[in-house]
Amino acid sequence: MLLIRCPWCGMDRPEIEFRHAGAAHITRPGPPDRVSDEEWAAFLYLRDNPKGRVAERWRHVHGCGRFFNAVRDTVTDVFVVTYKAGEPRPPETGPGESQPTEARP
Amino acid sequence: MVDGFADTSRFRLVEAPPLARFVLRAPDTALKAAGKAYGLALPEALNHGASHGERGKPGARVALHLGPDEWWLIVPEAEGPDVAAALESALGSHPHSLVNVSHRQVGYVLEGEGAAGLLNAGCPLDLSEAAFPPGMATRSLFHRVGLMIWRMAPGLFRLEIDRSLAPYFVAALAEAAKDHS
Amino acid sequence: MTAFRSPAGGRIDRSKPIRFTFDGRQMHGHAGDTLASALLANGVHLVGRSFKYHRPRGILSAGPEEPNALVTIDRGGGRETPNLRATQVELYEGLVARSQNRLPGLRFDIGGINNAFSRFLGAGFYYKTFMGPQALGGAKLWARLFEPAIRRAAGLGRAPAGPDPDRYANRFAHCEVLVIGGGEAGLAEALRRSEDPACRVILCDEQAEFGGWMLVEAPERADEMVKALSARPNVTMLRRSQAFGAYAQNFVAIAQQLTDPLATTDAEAPCERLWQVRAGEVVLASGAIERPLVFPDNDRPGILLAGAAETYLRRYGVLPGRKIVILTACDTAYGAAFALQDAGAEIVAIAETRAAPGAGDIAARALARGIPVLPGTTILGTTGHLRVSSVRLGRIRPDGEAEPSGGFTADTVLMSGGWTPSIHLFSQTKGKLRWEEGLGAYLPALPAPGQAIRVIGAAAGEMPAGMRSPALGALPVAGSPDRVKAFVDFQNDVTARDLRLATREGFRSIEHVKRYTTTGMATDQGKTSNLNSLGIVAAETGRSVPEIGLTTFRAPYTPVTFGLFAGQARGDLFDPVRRTPMHDWAERNGAVFEDVGTWKRAHYFLPRRPVDATASGHAAMHEAVQAECRKVREAVGLFDASTLGKIEFVGPDAAEFLERAYVNPVKGLAVGRCRYALLLNEAGFIIDDGIIARLAQDRFHVTTTTGGAARVFGMFEDYLQTEWPDLKVWQTSVTEHWAVIAVQGPRSREIIADLVEGIELSDAAFPHMAVREGRITGTPCRLFRVSFTGELGYEINIPAGLALPLWEKLAERAAEFGGGPYGTEAMHVLRAEKGYIIVAQDTDGTMTPEDMGLGWAIGKKKPDFIGKRGLMRPDLTASGRKQLVGLVAEDRSRVLEEGAQIVPDILAPAGSHAIGHVTSAYSSAALGHGIALAVIEDGRNRIGQLLHIPMERETIAVRVVEPVFLDPEGARLHG
């Protein structure tokens, strides 16, 4: 079980208190009549699936209840940083390649 | 005492009497006014609880800061309407939300030197006094259900669980107690 | 005194004899014995049959690495555990142990016939046979001949059939330091770290006693260290506790055996406990495992690891045999030789695979004791049916082959190929390893990012020179190495020949060799075999071991019971069961419940009069539901709607938020009024529905479906916090605060009228789709004039703790009026008669409001709402989409099947495109015939058409009709 630092609580808390909530920094385009079908489809369905650092949303649902963002490495599972919803991704956190590790057969 | 729950010298589970409960959502700017009207300053630090008086006795007040803009206020059942009215009038000029949730939850006291250890059968938090000192209050989990844990003293926890999940919680705690006798 | 028990010594309690049985045979041991040591004390080496060839197998080791001695322990009353390692099973009075994988008995096993055919069961046999050319009948041969026979013969113990009567517990624990392994290094580390009283130390060891190898060599010192640790309150000592999994951020799972076999235990107490430990630092002191040597016929009972033999002698007071030959590649075997000789055994010879025996004067000391030491010598073969009886020796020539050099009779062979550090847990955390040539083993190099894990002692390669040996792989043989069976993986019956064959067939990566030969894939995960496998593949392919790679270490380190993972989550505690305040009343009144999410809801009520014994359950339900529907339509029905999700929105921007969230216009909703509301996802599809009620300018009471409550609340929280954080509005779940009693039917107003205070109930003052706050029987309530039945109706929201008395009073009154309670099935029928949809029954996540005939609900002038842009997508506005319609079978009594597919042509061949399907189907009491809702392509234009539903035995003709079957004008709503 991972530990995740909730930027609102200021504490490391066990993973099972949290819910993953998809990719972070996705802007809902609008207003509707100015959004192309392509733009809307991208908003609905198109997501990156990088090997390495990814910015994603989490909610401390069994804690303070708040949504926040996290930069996590999809290879090592290490949380690089967490920050409050609405704040920009810290520039030093990537996007970057993680250190290579052996393939997991 | 709660039915089906083995009472030992190391811990005891007692169900709370009926209480009036409110969820107050408000920005920090409303805190002073709210505390004044409530008769107890609302704790500013997140995940902290404050109280005065004895649970269920006249004048008793509890304020738990559980989310950045979320406080739970718990008072004797009979005082609920007056407390709500006082808060609404004091907060009139501040945007806020005050909602009566008196029956949403069931309250318990779990006390005894084995209380923290028993909670750790299903709660993943570090419940040592250093990591979870008296005064700390937070939502967390016990096995499959969410609950609110407020440590009032080293061996004294107040817990709040959603009404329909309370029977599961008590049964799960009783089952865990078989590993703690 | 049992035959092989030494007269003195060891840590067993000789004053406490213990009786046990093995395969029905009565034997004796002592307190402190393991099953393995007690069996050896009784002269029993043969404990099992091997997996594939059913060869007789004996006890190889004295620890968790044991590949052979797997037994079933039967504690009676369904407490039967297969596949336990006899080397780890503590002896207790009356223990019943059975050997496994033998047919019909251990000493005579017909499965041994596989041994005779072993040439055909070599590496990749399974794959080759299965994939073999059809001409040779590959797949067919497999299915008909090989698989059934092999499945019967191969395998481990049998899983018990009955429910497990034992309890399993769980604990989350936190500490500054977790020390895994209670040998000398671990104990010393725990002592050092726990000097700081603020440092919480947890120390775990898989054995019943701490001390590790010290229990063999220096038990007094172990006792002292354990005593000192036990006195420290900041130290938690977990005996019989196997750390089996190590995960990210210093999280370790430990399986602790709680049943002390020697103590009388509380029947209520759990037998195992899962520790989920979060440590500041993990210190791995897991020691090292001795490697077997790979020589022909190295698997006979009586052939065991030298360190294990020394352990049995010095810790348990057991001689594994009396006439012993030793084959070794390192010095530690000499210690075993000397101790056994001192205990009275004859050490026939020490065969040294090394050209020059080890460090210092060790060989000289052996010679001085009269033990011949034969350098550069190996074993070319052994004999003995169920136990080794002789060995043939061979001199190793410089060219790498061996030539016969005599032999000995012996009842025991001890072997030592060196020691492999136990780095499994370090590797599980993805720590980097480095190859140490001098040890013939991998060592921990660099912890993975975020891991505070340190490896100490033998596990880190800190071993005296006498333990170190670079020897790996198969020993030289005389003649072709392919003509002998030299076992590498004892548990999966993989020989050196199998591994060579795999490399000859082109397998290079050890991961592929592993899968092809199954080496290292048994329940012991190759603890004694992995490095020898690597050595063989390296030698065969002319590469170094690191070039071949290393297989992945995975949890669990040793097998863990399913019960431990299930923990408390079984029976009533498997998942929370949520009950409404009216549950007990419903139960007393014949309710049959159905699961809706985690809620129990009354499905229908079986009348208390005796049900016709010939009527099936289905008929009884049909009758009950019809009666409930009639009561609602003709008098009054009570329905427990407490499980509906309820959210209170408060704040100056509450209306603005709901206006953006739901498809409906909300800002214009007057205080005191309600609106049926539809919720979409951003794709434009219906995901929930409910009622929005305006209690005040800045306060709304919103309902959701029962199943959608948590999801919808979470979705709103997302929009509130991250999409529109500028809006000044908050939501609070009041699902559990309010119980809801729906009172529906023409007499509903009458039965509540005199109970309600402060609310004028006339149709004019309190019309359909209105809400009021007041009191009922003196209790504050929120009263809704809403209907999901098409009848005049109310929904009373009352604080949950006060709901039952009101329900009881209303039930009494309803009965007086010829009404009564109705369940969710009647509710479904009643709403279907009105064409009201149920989200997730009539919709499937791809339906729009327009599809469902609910386009009227959309606020057309709103600039935006969740799903508005989605609804504009071409696919969602295209013609020919499926639309909600009603269906009535031409045979009107017919009740269709939900999910049935619909085609336009009565002669449509199987596999034709279906233009829609039935979503809801019931027998309508009010109409006296079957009704159905369906979604059909271009459905509204097909009203009046005859369509067809092909079923298994017939095709049903159905007429498409309007989806509102009853009172389309809504006159009944306004009674």
Ligand SMILES: [Zn+2]
């Ligand atoms: Zn938090």
